Amino acid sequence: MCLDLPVEEREQVMRDNCDQILERSYTNKFDQDAINARRAEYANVGIQVAELEKQLAEIRAEYKGKIKPLVERMSGILEEIKSGGEWVTTDVFLFKDFESGMAAIYAPDGHLLEKRPLTPGEKQPTIMSAIRNFRTGTDD
16 A cells, blocks of 8 residues: 555555554565665674673583582582581591500590400500500519
8 A cells, every 4th residue: 555655655545544553473584685784683693692602611611610619518528517527537436444454546646546345456555555565563
């Protein structure tokens, strides 16, 4: 309708002569130039998305590397909380009491870790046990 009029005037002529004005959604068809422009825009946007996704993957990998040791440490702390202490490997000190037939194992800080009966292999006196007995005046 009104195709013989310039594009700028068509809307006003139709607005002035219609019976009713309605609001409606519809597809406005593109010409070939508009389709080509949209294809080029689509390709450019796709390139931008790909670049940003690559950057995001690099950032995620970086943060994953930062988070992993923290998560591992949290796991270790949780195990320590559950067990009520930390697992250590260090030199400990065994003292034999031949009178009672017991062995006592002490941590470097002097705390008793374990008290148990002497094993058959531990019943042989050592030089240190002989010196301790000499100092205390006891005899095996």
